[in-house]
Amino acid sequence: MRIGVMVCHAAREFPDVVFATDHMYACSDPGQGTIEQTIRSLKLDGVVVASCSPRMHEVTFRRAVERAGLNRYMFEMANIREHVAWISLDRKRNTEKATDLVRMAVEKLRHNRPLTAKSFEVQKRVLIIGAGVAGIQAALDCAEGGLDVILVERRQSIGGVMSKLDKTFPTVDCSVCVLGPKMVDVGQHPRITLLALSEVEELSGYVGNFEVKIRKKSAFVDWTKCTGCGACLEKCPSKKVRDSHNEGITTTTAITIPFPQAIPKRAAIDPAVCLHFTKGKCGVCKKVCPADAIDYDMQDEIVTEKVGAVIAATGLDLFDHRKCGEYGGGRYPDVITSLQYERMLSASGPTAGHIKRPSDGTEPKTVVFISCVGSRDRSVDRPYCSNFCCMYTAKQAILTRDHIPDSRAYVFYMDIRATGKGYEEFVRRAQEEYEVQYIRGRVAQIYPTTGEDGNQLMVRGADTLLGTQVEIKADLVVLAVGAESAHGAPALAEKLRISYDAYGFFLESHPKLRPVETNTVGVFLAGACQAPKDIPASVAQASAAAGKVLALLSKDKLESDPQIAQVQTMRCIGCGKCERTCPFGAIRMRELRDGSKRAEVVETVCQGCGICSVTCPVRAIQLAHFTDSQLLAEVNALCRTWDETTES
């Protein structure tokens, strides 16, 4: 066997090594060219590159080796950067360890065998989880690109947080007016199957051939019959139900359509509050429904779909300000969240766009906005910046002055993060044109007080620029609550086998170069499920994810990784331990003609984790590219001492 080693200055003599050299940047174009030339001119059978982590560049070098006519698995990489140079400054011991790693790679390579990838058919369909603005954008892009889309939304209507907003910054255009047409497009697109009031139960399979089980929750209304006329809403006697679309500032009925622009515009019953389910009485909706759509016996339904790729677009939830006792912890009715204020500002909201104090319905004249509630705050375990609160606070302050010209608006802030296009100008406009008073400091306390115009709230904070304590008697306080990962995000991440951070946000594959991919091939991210994001960023990432899916599924067949488990049928005793231990369900027991059983690997499902290989009591399963002989060769190379090799 003839092996070439491309390594730094510590190259040494090893068995079968006929060539060793060093490059300044082996991954560069000339570096790869040299590898190819050397393979050809010296008729090498294999190559070791000692450089950085294989995570980034193993693919690069495998391609170079392949261009020179070798099998791409006749290549090994020794990581002498992350595993050596970056972790110690001891030159002598670094050189020893680097040499060990190269020697291990050479010994492994001597036992490598050419492997060939198999190809398999792909499903040209994509599952998109979450139908906020990111999921909607990704669905439309994928559908326009020719893919069938399964769009799953756990709420009754698509639209997400954006459908609750009044206006958007920095243009102050109506949110639902720009989102609405996209929502309608989703509802009407022939390639999009919309499953509202549904959740992903289980995802199995692999890139190109995922199988997903989706729970369609019972609406107790037959949506094929329901016309969305709203007759049931008018007659429903339970009228004290928390209205989640309006963030609880008003009530709704037990059978409801969340908002006029809802897609699908279909009614659903909440069995937790419906009198028919809680008391066994009532049945008014069934009587009044002109379409006979009400079905109290409806059950959840599990549907199974096959898809080639998945986009997670599950969005965000907001910080629960009840954790902030100093702001009343939810006890003061006139201390509200920014999203509640947004619903109040909305012309289609419960107050028809009039700003009213929840306590007495009067128009507030002094409105105080507090930034960073549940953001940049380690004491509540939310150390990150929520990205968009600075901007929506400026917008809400502008709208306050717009709606109530004789009002005063104050904003307590720590820093203003206005880095998007036109954002800084927007914040300046709030201060200069709309005379919003910005105060640099946090608020320590809010307490009820009596003012000239009835009950007010005393807001005590600091003006750090002045170096003093300040107080404002406010009629209404709006808390700019920060972003949190969507409720249940970690559980979904585990179903999708993707990683998530300490706060439940999904992890991208590389923070700079692979921002929409995950470490599970075929699963992509869009929108605020990855990190708090505003609308433009969510839409951009959604289109990026759609582009990635379209590129992936543009091929009719994908290549499977040949580094998988292989059963030596002659050795297998059919004990079935491997089948039980495999986390991917990639091993099944095949019955022979004599009735005995043998293990069999489903090659496209196997992830090459190697658990079966170590479980097998008779060593009948070997992991291709990591066989016992390859690993032992590495261990033997490592266990020879430094002196032996230097002397030999």
Place this chain on the structure above:
Amino acid sequence: MQTPVRPLNLAQARDPDFQAAVARDSGQHLASCYQCGNCTAGCSYTPDYDFPVHQVMRLVQLGLKESALSCRSIWLCATCQACTTRCPNNIDVARVMDVLRHMARQAGYAPEPGVKTFTDSFLASVAKHGRVFEVGLAAVFAIKSGKPLQDAGLGLPMLTHGKLSLTPHEPEGNGKAEVAAIFARFDRVAAQKARAHSPGETPGNGKKGGGE
């Protein structure tokens, strides 16, 4: 209190030993303060302070020892810990104030002599009786502070209501000896510490008088 008229030369003014000593004695990571002002916003004494709490933290962050140790705020702090409770960065601000007060005392600063006099009188009373003797303390403090009649108006009603006693209530049993042992241990540790960091740590320039 000493707002520099000319630009403050930050590199020259910074005392890294002082910063390290505050960080070590308080156990707090001072760089994590981002000057949001929530300590100042919640502090009941801000109107009486020369430097509001967040500015005291800023002085420490910049290593401006002279300004930090000579300020009145650290003596007026009641250690109510509102600042500590409010701090979004989990800094024990009250502890930092406490550490600064100790350092100021050791370095001979006492911009609020009344506070120092009261503390000294209080400790002397506890050291002597094993527990504070209120009437004795009031008398000693009245004389030392030079305002002998400042609390006299309160004394009589409190005596008649049985809130004060003319004789000390010393702890029963071994209590007095145990308290005395605490004082002895403190003196011993303080002496050891003084020996350990003798050169740079306690300059005690004495220009403000007092000290331990």
